[in-house]
Amino acid sequence: MASALRLVLISFAASGFTLLHKTCTKAGHVPVALVHARSLRQSRPTSKNSAATIAAISESLPAGMDLILPGTVGGLARALEGYRADLIVAYGLPWRLPSEVRRMARLGGINVHPSLLPKYRGPIPVHWAVRNGDSEVGVTIHWMDDTFDSGNILVQRGGVPIAADLVTAKLWQDVDLLIGELLGPALALAADGVAGEPQNDDDATYAGWMEPDFMFIDPARGVRETHNQVRVFRFNLFGLRGPYARIGDEWLTVLGTSMTPADGPELACADGPIWVTEAVPAVPLDR
Template identity: 30%
Template sequence: MKIIFMGTPEFSVPSLSALIDEFEVSAVFTQPDRPKGRGKKLAMSPVKELAINFNIPVYQPLKLKNNIEMIEIIKNIKPDFIVVVAFGQILPKEVLDIPKCGCINLHASLLPKYRGAAPINWSVINGDSKSGNTTMKMDVGLDTGDMLLTEEVDITSEITAGELHDILSSGGGQLLVKTINGIVNNTIKPVKQENEMSSYAAKLGKEMANIDWKCSSSDIHNFIRGLNAWPIAYTHYENAVMKIYRSKVIEELSDKKVGTIIEVSKEGLKVVTGNGVLLIEEIQFPGKKPLKVKDYIIGNKIEIGIILI
């Protein structure tokens, strides 16, 4: 079974590892090396690092569309499957038509919900109780292909998007192996997506991470955990940006203005919201590490009565 793997970030690594264990991965396609860190040195993608460790040929085209050289390379490999996991490029039809058994994508949502770039984050932000992985047969649309297999995961009220990312990442590889074997053995029946049930998970950005304290405590709590580990929800404490990593919904009311800090203790900061009070447990100020509030207030002062905006 000859496979070409296309993927880039850390999320894709367990999938590539599982395929290497089970099949012949003939080539890996990943995004070009990018500047990283304060020194802006070129860094390999996590997928490239793993491929190099296994002496698998690596290709890094800026784009595949109309790239005659790369398309010829793919044709000459004569793959049975192309497997795509967070590659970062949409495959053109001329590539989709190459593999004998088709192109398979692993997507980190229960399709057709949350098509697009940030399905994990939006499922947490929206307060969903379930997420999961879906494998699908790729077509020219954005995450619109026929579904093959799904695997559900429960989302607790405290889990962050970063933690859910790791759970779905680690489980994705075995779901891909099951999918490929199921296609080869003709035991999987593809299911068309119901387009009217679809939703789009837009790409995240720092510009959307400012907390609106007029929202409900539960909505703000979901927002905070949905943006952890990136881009991290934030608010303004006087003239300083306060990033917020962890919170807890509590049963308490206040008649103070929304955003007001009404209590500071080892448990955290109590902040007034649109429908009650939210407990803020872990914060970060500029130039400092993320700290639990109980540790931050040992050497720093947070004033009661300050209104966060």
Template identity: 30%
Template sequence: MTSIIFMGTPDFSGPILEAVAAEYEVIAVVTQPDKPVGRKKVMTPPPVKVTAEKLGIKVLQPARLTGSDELAAVIAMQPDLIVTAAYGQLLPEELLAAPRLGCINVHASLLPKYRGGAPIHYAVMNGEKETGVSIMYMVKKLDAGDVISQRAIPIEEADDVGTQHDKLSALGVELLMETLPAIISGTNQRLPQDESLVTFASNISREDERVTFDRTTPEVHNHIRGLSPWPVGYAQLEGQNMKLWSARRAAGDGQPGEILAADKEGLLVATSDGAVLLTEIQPAGKKRMAAGDYAAGRKDLIGKVFNG
């Protein structure tokens, strides 16, 4: 039987690991170290570790793969194939060269678009009409290897990063399981990426999370849903950061960032060419709430300006 080492870390990767382990011999899982989470800094394992332990698979967690004892251990296992899905570290060349069938990656974009760590976020933020999953060979350069298979799905108006994440994880399972037999038999295709079409999706920075309203309504709406439900965009109102969990496009006319209405529907905020209706927010120091609940009895909000 083909021996596989799986490398992945977040929720996106868990269902993919489960599917592979159900059909093939996964001899080990490599994932990121446990990390402190929340205000109490509780040490928490990555989702893939939880899945691997449930399946009874050996887990390795190097803080840095290059030069580690774990790297030597993985190479010594002589896997036929390495499958990665959102692992979070570049693989050193000695590991890329080790498996008989190579190293492949399940990437959540239609390569060569959106190479990097946040492809789902940028596809939504940039207003793409579709995205998808690419199964590709791994090379030293980030997400630059030959594409083996690819499948697209639409990005709907109601989608955010959370819904697209779940759809793409499920699509990754489906496409990988369809593609693995050809990889193992050596009959798969290899399509080089067109470097002239490459775009990047670097990890989201704190500055990327700041929502400004001096853009068009679609751009503001896409920015908000392209950061929800993580890391969640924010804007300043009355000197305090307010997280913006969800919104929808609306009509209106005013100074960009100006609150045009505050009622049970939410906060209507002007953009450069219309408005967005904020429907879920999180004021500083408070829990996530319906914007309509926050607006109740707050007619004084009308005329105030976000980021003003």
């Protein structure tokens, strides 16, 4: 085995750091710093949600581990310079990691992406897989370059099933299990300087943020599309902030639907009816 790599780990949540740290140390490598992948566009990075995330990350930090909260790309590059890292490992990075940061690690950076690239490049690939009715997702670990999710592939595997109706947190657990299997071999390849396989850009699709109108059930959408829309939100895209439907005189957040006759209100879709099997009063949009 090659000598242990000094790693900088980047993620957005405590669970991501825990997974990366556990997997990397099990493979014999040494994390030297953690970087919280909060948005660099926030004018107030200490918002309630951000503060709660930072607190959860801080509580889960291994003893003696530094946590870096970047405010600018330049600041992150300067902060990493002293760690003498061999490799940056990212999982859940919502912004492009520029070359000036990647150069702070001897080998550059690799990214863990929960899709079979080049399909579903972008920030929410699993949600788009649910929206499109895919039966499974996969994981790709690739070299990072100057564009999003487009670098050469080190390892890749599919086979993580997506439930046909209610999609729960188990899907994330299954994705994380696969990451745990693939990251060790990917680190070994990176340590050996393996270039990886280029992606075919002609096959690329993009999994960007959902459009604002997606928060509302639209009768112009078909039955299957509407059913998948509800599945995406139940998978916790925005908590209980959608999808909204007006049923009678009340706005409701729809939590479950059936494409066959079932107990509950019936909604018209472009190609037939769908039945609402679970709903709660809508959470006001201004909260």
